[in-house]
Amino acid sequence: MASKKTININLKIWRQKNAKEKGSMETYKLDNVSTDSSFLEMLDQLNEQLVNERKEPVAFDHDCREGICGMCSLYINGRAHGPDTGITTCQLHMRMFNDGDTIYVEPWRSKAFPVIKDLVVDRSAFDRIQQAGGFVSVNTSGRTIDANATPVPKTDADKAFEAAACIGCGACVATCKNGSAMLFVGAKVSQYALLPQGRVEATERVLNMVRQMDEEGFGNCTNTGACEIECPKGISLENIARMNREYLKASLK
């Protein structure tokens, strides 16, 4: 870790004009980066510098900047969300880097996440998987049952809650050597499969979500476990196993 208050760094960043054009890694020098700044603030600083030089700023995704929305992505120095665990890129601080470091910044790489511009990728494949079954159909005719009226065992509620912590960031896909989305889909399937409200549509849900996942062109899990380690929300591999169980049950029905 850097002990200086500011550091000078070299950046190698993927630049790509649009979805059609071929991109390449470009090198930038950025001086006087506060070690207290977040990684995204450092990119803001770079963009200011680029704008002053009348160059095109680097496009990157971000929104909440507090680790809850899942928008920020970035493959930093060979790791999703950079060299720290349990965090998103907006939660990564420049104190994790040293003066003189060369930092690689790349977009998520997956056939299902095509690059839109620079570091921004299209993650709507996740939306389509969610739309295929990641919901519970609720009757809104006025006879809705109060959620608390349905008893849920505490352990199930806890596990469902842990699965529901997934923010759909796509780090699991980005880090997986197979570009597999099974941690994401496993979390979404589990979140509902564990709750009585979700059981009603459990069979259809897992079949539809997995079918959509396959259609989007994600790869197949080989249980390397990389996703679990890089997931900012600590989603466990148990969720993939649960999805596999649910899928087997549903297929045999």
Place this chain on the structure above:
Amino acid sequence: MAQSALLKSSIAKKYWMALTGLFLCLFLAGHLAGNLQLIFGDALQFNQYALFMTSNPAVKLLSYLTYFSILFHAVDGILLTIQNKKARPIGYAKSNPAANSGFASRNMAVLGTLILVFIVTHMVNFWAKMHFDKKMPVYATTVEMMGQKQDLYVTTSGTYIPVTQVAKDSKEAEEIGAQLYIDHGKDFYNTQAKIKVGEGYKDLHKITFDFFKSKAKLFGAIPNEGLVFTILYVLCMGVLAFHLWHGFQSAFQSLGINNKFTPAIKTFGKLFAVIVPILFAIIPLYIHFVK
């Protein structure tokens, strides 16, 4: 089967990988038990076992399941690997996979392909000889009779036939006037009547020992090919160990089994991955260096 084909979807492919992989683990355990007789049993015992393995109907069924599993596992594994490569058409300029995953888990396809090459050569060297080679040696034992050494064929019914009474084939039998000759690589025939009078054992034991002790030159250039085969065999068992190190526990996860038994499954899998290949590897080492 509802809407899913239990063959085509990503998860279904994984079930098949896991089921065939685990079946192959069972096969490995059985195969190892048989092979260990090369160390702990005598030649006759081993050859009797080899005959049993090629003739018993239940074993035959298991062996077809094994051939099927190897083929299916290999084809499915290669298909999955091709799909997985397609899922990331553009790679990263810098990646650090060792930060979040193990070597074996990332190289299952390469390890598996090496195992496939090994299986094919292994079958050519032993399985094909046992099944198709008409010139397999027939097992004979040496006994001392009245101070004289004599070679005797042992028949499957437990009787003995002096080697000197038996010709290599019917032609030789007529030339030298032998009462018996060998056909089908193991059957004893009466020269006049041309009827089968007994059955010997194909000497797989000798084939194996000759293979790993051979002093011949490999490709006419590399001396002491037995040593080369021994080293290659041991290396292949190393490859197998890596494949199983990840594969054994991975199969349970693929089948959806991840619960309170998982730590025990992982421990057992790692022990299996180390112990089974080591025991396999000891056999050629023992034959080459000790026997």
